[in-house]
Amino acid sequence: xxxxxxxxxxxxxxxxxxxxxxxxxxxxxxxxxxxxxxxxxxxxxxxxxxxxxxxxxxxxxxxxxxxxxxxxxxxxxxxxxxxxxxxxxxxxxxxxxxxxxxxxxxxxxxxxxxxxxxxxxxxxxxxxxxxxxxxxxxxxxxxxxxxxxxxxxxxxxxxxxxxxxxxxxxxxxxxxxxxxxxxxxxxxxxxxxxxxxxxxxxxxxxxxxxxxxxxxxxxxxxxxxxxxxxxxxxxxxxxxxxxxxxxxxxxxxxxxx
Ligand SMILES: Cc1cc2nc3c(=O)[nH]c(=O)nc-3n(C[C@H](O)[C@H](O)[C@H](O)COP(=O)(O)OP(=O)(O)OC[C@H]3O[C@@H](n4cnc5c(N)ncnc54)[C@H](O)[C@@H]3O)c2cc1C
Numbered sequence: 026x027x028x029x030x031x032x033x034x035x036x037x038x039x040x041x042x043x044x045x046x047x048x049x050x051x052x053x054x055x056x057x058x059x060x061x062x063x064x065x066x067x068x069x070x071x072x073x074x075x076x077x078x079x080x081x082x083x084x085x086x087x088x089x090x091x092x093x094x095x096x097x098x099x100x101x102x103x104x105x106x107x108x109x110x111x112x113x114x115x116x117x118x119x120x121x122x123x124x125x126x127x128x129x130x131x132x133x134x135x136x137x138x139x140x141x142x143x144x145x146x147x148x149x150x151x152x153x154x155x156x157x158x159x160x161x162x163x164x165x166x167x168x169x170x171x172x173x174x175x176x177x178x179x180x181x182x183x184x185x186x187x188x189x190x191x192x193x194x195x196x197x198x199x200x201x202x203x204x205x206x207x208x209x210x211x212x213x214x215x216x217x218x219x220x221x222x223x224x225x226x227x228x229x230x231x232x233x234x235x236x237x238x239x240x241x242x243x244x245x246x247x248x249x250x251x252x253x254x255x256x257x258x259x260x261x262x263x264x265x266x267x268x269x270x271x272x273x274x275x276x277x278x279x280x281x282x
Pocket of ligand 1: 092094106107108112114117156252279
């Protein structure tokens, strides 16, 4: 297969589709799986970036979706954590059908706006809803690689809203990051009815952001990701609380098309 040529001579070449090989599949929650991919000639990525995934049926029908990269740039392989939507076209294939050794077309990394490196500094205020936590975990995993001195210069807080305890993505790794890399984590569950959960319940609201987020005077770098209504509500509240709009970056995981 030849490399794609620029649409405009001298212009940037479109991103190439590459056939990745699934190295591993593991559960990330009751509804989500993490795929570790070996991508040939992978150029490296920044925490927060995503890839496009393309499925092609035998009759030529194609479906394409975006998935955040869950792994840190320092990790080997490119990990995607996909939450299964029961009536979805693409996510059930990725979570239920793909097996180690299978091929998967991907292109990327994509996106420079919703990306963060330790050198960009902090404090870091991460607010995720549902699978929107995935790129935020990539940022925390990247920060974990940076060493204690760099981490001390960039304190980090994660506010994570999930429906239920079993829907929490990578719960054990979040607890590891919290304990080993000094991340303040606030988990709030919107639909948990079980008695096992004694922590916070309900949606992310202004009171929670004021209490658990950094004050605007600390000028945190805020990254907000999740379903479109969640992102719009949280970003609006952060600005109303006094955070500068240019410090509030958002990524929406809304339905496609
Ligand atoms: C930049 C970016 C990064 C993303 N990263 C991730 C990721 O890391 N992990 C992940 O699981 N998903 C991620 N998504 C969402 C992903 O691209 C798909 O939208 C999702 O997997 C659903 O695809 P599907 O084909 O299974 O469902 P579809 O066939 O597209 O839709 C099925 C049904 O679900 C609804 N729906 C579609 N998408 C969503 C959604 N995101 N939330 C709620 N309802 C929806 C549709 O309206 C429809 O009713 C990301 C999206 C973007 C834009």
